[in-house]
Amino acid sequence: MKPLQKLLILLFCFILASNHKEASAQTIYTVTGLVTDARTGEPVPFASVALVGRRVGSLTDERGRYTISAKILTDSIAVSSLGYVTQRQFIDRERTTQAVDIKLISGGASLQEVTVRAGENPAFRVLRQVRKNRVINDRKRLLAYESDNYVKTQVALSHVSDRMRRNPLIKRINESLSKHDSIIDSEGHRLLPILVSESVSRYYYRDNPQRKREDVRKTRIKGVAVDDAGLSSQLLGGTNLVSQNFYDNYIPILGKDFASPIGDNWKNWYEFFLADTTQIGDHICYEIQFDPKRPEDLVFTGKAWIDTTTFALCQIETHIGNGANLNYVRRLTIEQELEPTMDTTTGSSGMAGWLPTKIRLLADLTGVGKQSLGLRAEVTLRSSNIVVNKPHPMLFYEQPIEPSDTVATANEAYWHAVQGSLAGADSLNKDDLKAREIIDKLRAVPAVKTAEGIGQVLVTGFYKLGGIDLGPYPYLFAVNTVEGLRTRIGFKTNDDFSRNWIFRAYLAYGTYDRQFKYGGEVNYLFSRQHWTLAGVKVANDLERLGLTPELIGGNRIFYALSRFGRYRGAYRSMQKELFFRTEPVRGILLTATLGSRTFDPIFPFHYRIDPDMGDLSPLKSTIFDAFWSIEARLARKEKYIMDGNDRITLGTKRAPVLTIRYTRGLKSLGGDFNYDRLTLRAQQSLRLGPLGRMTYLLSAGFTPSTLPAPLLFPHIGNPTPLLTNNTFNRMQFYEFVSDRFVAIHIQHKFEGLLFNRLPGIRKLNWRLVANIDALWGSQSKENQDVETFKPLPGGMKPIHFGTLDGAKPYLEVGYGIDNIFKLVRIQAIHRLTYLNGGPNGIPISPFALKASASINF
Template sequence: MLLWLVLSVAVTATQAQTVYTVTGLVTDAHTGDPIPFASVSLVGRRSGALTDEKGRYTLVAKILTDSIAVSSMGYKVSRRAIDPERTSQAVDIKLESGGNSLQEVTVKAGENPAWRVLRQLRKNRSINDRKRLSAYEYDSYVKTEIALSHVSDRMRKNPLIKRINEAMSKHDSIIDKDGHRVLPLLASESVSRYYFKANPQHKREDILKTRIKGVAVDDAGLSSQLLGGTNLVNQNFYDNYIPILGKDFASPIGDNWKNWYEFFLADTTQIGDHICYEIQFDPKRPEDLAFVGKAWIDTTSFALCQIETRIGSGANLNYVREITIEQELETTTDSAGSSTTAGWLPVSIRLKADLTGVGKQSLGLRAHVTLRNSNIIVNHPHPAAFYEQPIEPSDTVSTTNEAYWHTVQRTLAGTDSLNKEDQKTRQVIEKLRAVPAVKMAEAVGQVAVTGFYKVGGFDIGPYPYLFAVNSVEGLRTRVGFRTNEQFSRNWVLRGYLAYGTLDKQFKYGGEINYLFSRQHWTILGVRVANDLERLGLTPELIGGNRIFYALSRFGRFRGGYQSYQKEVFFKTEPVRGILLTATLGSRTFDPLFPFHYRTEPELGDQSALRSDIFDAYWSVEARLARKEKYLMDGNDRITLGTKRAPVLTIRYTHGAKSLGGEYNYDRLTLRAQQSLRLGALGRMTYLLSAGYTPSTLPAPLLFPHIGNPTPLLTTNTFNRMQFYEFVSDRFVAVHIQHRFEGLLFNRIPGIRKLNWRLVANIDALWGSQTKANQDVESFKPLPGGTRPVYFGTLDGHKPYMEVGYGIDNIFKIIRLQAIHRLNYLEDGPNGIPLNSFALKASASFSF
């Protein structure tokens, strides 16, 4: 929400920032001789300097920490305290001789000397990688800052910006370390305890405390989970690929380092207590998803001690000027009492992102995340039940407690805690939120992102369903609501009312849920709906694709029917990753299109005919999502997806005359979907679905397959199939999409500058109907001579197939895709002529 909100805001005047200077002399503690070219750096920062030939140094920084560290080859590292509030001070340091020596490095003729170091690093990965640990836990302090940047003079003429300028004084400006004017939008601090266990892998994070000041951000709840803990900064560079913004970047120390990077062994230097090789790396092709930076590798253990990486504007990414990631790692020892090294864990991580809109001169968003880990315990796992809740905010997560934060600053955050500039940032945010124009922008941003407008304990919406125009209802208007946690933390109410100007009919829906448990996600609910639906396009059949469902209400409303549905359901998650649902319900089918079926198909044409259906049923469903991550948003649970594991859904439905229905039947459905990271080859997603019913039923109670004859491209549908063109009583369908993420286009001169990306898909459907089910359908004309709608049947030995290919990321939002229908090319049902080819488009925002 912040990304689009900030495109409406800007800053005014400048203000000079304090510059701190530390000078001094570095000498040998025994001889008193000056030490030239010694490294002098701020502890916890990247600011530093080298001594000159006479051992003197001058260190200039815009922010000081509480100490400096001095190192030089052959000497022990020395740390000296400094006053972070003094603008000018002199500190002399004497270094003691050290006994460290480097391992011998053998360089083969014609070989890059950095390669030998990297080979040793990969060889020793099993010793140094954190994945070797059976368990670990630590306290984390996270500071997040987000600000608006790159404000042009033209943008300052915007009416909204003018109002902000009138409300903000010159003293409210913030200048970053690069001299750019920025307007802060968010400043947060968070403390959490993070737990990890291997074999099987489990994670848990307890958010202990947060304090957040921001535009369009609440102080607790979802914000504390998104901004607290290690959600944003937990990259492991020992992995072959590093996921960032939904893309996979090749790690400079992964198995494929030689294929992606050029390396240079620059120097040996001291990092903390470790003498390290400094290796610089650059991508072989700037357009590839790869880093620029430096890595420091311990000369004895060949472990990664420190790494600085940068993603530049040349990479095939949208809305990114630059991203930097810096990590410092330290050795750990077994908490059972052993003094041997157990592995390396990150103790300090910094992530900086400089994002932009469309165009080089557009407004930007700058984010800075700082993380510090301490109080580390390794190889001391907890029972499996302990890890069931992955992110657990404390009940007092956002309550004010200044004494607590003073303690955090002394014991955990150190110099990374809020300084004077951070305090000023929070004051500017408070003043900014009081500007009426910003309050309005907050409300607009909230509606744009969530689809709802919050009014106390009620959310009004969602806006995609507000209007529709179709051939049955004319202009359809709908208003809806849901309650939020301010209304109740247990009771959840939802409802809507719709009206069509052409059919002059009211439609409605309502639902009442009671939330028994958040940890095991246990809900009891009742819902009722009386509305116009479309055959094959109910929310259940399209897998929750709400945008497609909303768009399906526009235009010619083929396959429409009136439905009155009532359900009682119970959901619970007894074990993490397994959600069980039981449902009892009934529904009606009253078609608005010419259709009838035989009530006694064994009589053939002598059978009575009927159009409407009443169905009563019960069902049980199991959803298996191993390693799925969730965030709690009030009374809703938002999934963050699974990691390298499919999501499986199995449902059994039984139709029962004993419940008042017209048919006894059995139905089994299966659904599996997954996103596969294929490294350099891009990402592949698949959706596999299957269904089977051995019962004899009218076509609407079987499986109408989802076609999409509209010009809009919709994934996980058959884009060259007509609505309800085919119906089956047993089927298997697969939808596969692959995004090459610039793999091919990056290597074509001229095209690679456009940041286009190749996409491809294949969709296949195997289905059939028994003769008994085919005999239920009637082809007799309806009263008045109207020809009834015909439902097609697939040949069980001949799958329906489509293939597609196209270009994604045109103007950063547009996707054009060619779709070919490979078979079943004769005229479709009801005499609709078929075209085997179509060019479709869609729009989406992605990095």
């Protein structure tokens, strides 16, 4: 299961649901008071008074008086004014009206001189100094750092329309909840909580070489459709969601790159206003407000507070507006508070860079349409006990791949201590405790349990039944010209069955060929830390030449759809494999395989047993291949989490993934041929800032042996109307076969680079995409001589495989519009070479429009 799938299940559970009934009245809380100078007693006019943790506040009038009205209170207010120390004062969250007077103490601090050039925005000088002093203030200057982290995550359904309230599911939910089961946010929206979690961890970072480790010490989770505390603690218990560094030029959020307001390109993206100087903690800061020059761009609006002496970022509040070219996001807020760290390694106790000590991320997500159901997620992180520039040995960072079994063990005394120290004011408050009670009631509703099961099947493809997962559902049915109606049932075991033994099996049947197909696999997992397992698998099934799951890179949907329609290149195959896989060093995965496979075509195909005899050679159609192979996969900085017995990759953060495999076929193992085969594969995603994102897949293969075409490299064509990445979308199935090749698939997403600047189009949030697919390949004369053109018994003409000219590449280019209705992508594909007609008389159309659908932010 992918990392975001757990949260997606939460949406599926209530996709037709809504919140409870509207409140008949909303309580308004009022705080009034007087702000005065502590020494003279004189009123302080125009002082800023705000609720701590909320963007609700006001200014004092000429007499120093203020009034704050809010739908919900925090536990304190903060008062600040130029020349005074910021003062915080406790307030009673339960009282509807209260008077709180504040006495401010003179700060006595002097500011650095600011020189403003004629005609220049005064904020520019401050921002230039921020970039100049980055080498001193950025956390990246640290050799290493570590900290204790407290993370609280809350997820709730929001923005429920009247139409949704009439849904039968929500009616059952309303019947189970009382009118007191209500949580209202600071903006007056009624929320239905579905997840509340707390986690404590120790985070370690080392630079040069970069290594990270996070030990999740304790977690407690209460949620709907969240059963696996181990997986949830890995997803929700660390710094993965809240690790943005605003000193970087671009901030990655939801798979997009947002321009930083203090990055190198700040002047190109933002309008700035130097508002005032104020005190943040112990620091006198410039307050700089920033707004996007173009609201459709991937940028922020908000405020930054810059220290007046070091020009370090002390605090920042950023918001993403509704105009940004971003799907399914009503609002997204990131708030950070940073503090300088002290380097005690040299005994000088000097400043060593600034680290965030408090981070808050709030996201309001929505579906398609203005009236769709919303999902609100809020993550709060607090860091303390920070130690810098004391790196651990390299082996220390090779942490266990999953937390220990005691992480989720209940321990109220532990949490009481955490709330009194590390968590502080961010520990579970009154609303959080109420949310846990509501979640318990929701999980007891039978309709909710049913919705959980449906959501699990839709998202994962499997239905969990105790220790067995039934599925996957995309393979359940297919209709094609060989099998007729194909039905398939399958299962796999999960960690409830065993944490070491893993069983997989399926059975399929075709109504036309009236044959059973089957497959089975048994694995034993020796080590999760070094991902060491051994297994054996057997499969007897109908396959299509060039479209095995291994060749298409595990694209489950494309593989399932390839079983529909006219089934060209079909063959029956019996595969047997014994394999061993291990990761001795993090990032290097080794696999050794011993196996065999049969090729029994049901399309007209024969090959020459003795090519030197030409047309006099005996012919044969079947192939028995026996082989061994060894594969190395190198993925630097790749991070994993564990979901039961499955290991899920979180990606490599821009580092390439390299795979090299050597295969040796042997007659001594019972095969028909001796041969050598070498294949290489590299793939990577590149962030190009304002130019968008580029992904590429580079593959190559070579075999010096003389073999029939099915044992060479049939290239993956895709004549279907479905657009599929990393295939040749204007090539027929098995149109070309090579014994040596190099292929490159490049896809670039320009995001809103062009369309955001076109009047009338930019409001549609369309995105420009482009691709180029190229293939250089050839066949030796010896391999071409293996193919026969001699009519088969009965006069049938044999299938012919095309051959590429080594000096002339096969080339496709494409361009299109993505994000139509937030789902659809339409792409034009042009085939630029080999236009004279394909093998076997199949006409070639050099142009096609293809479509695909995907959910992307």
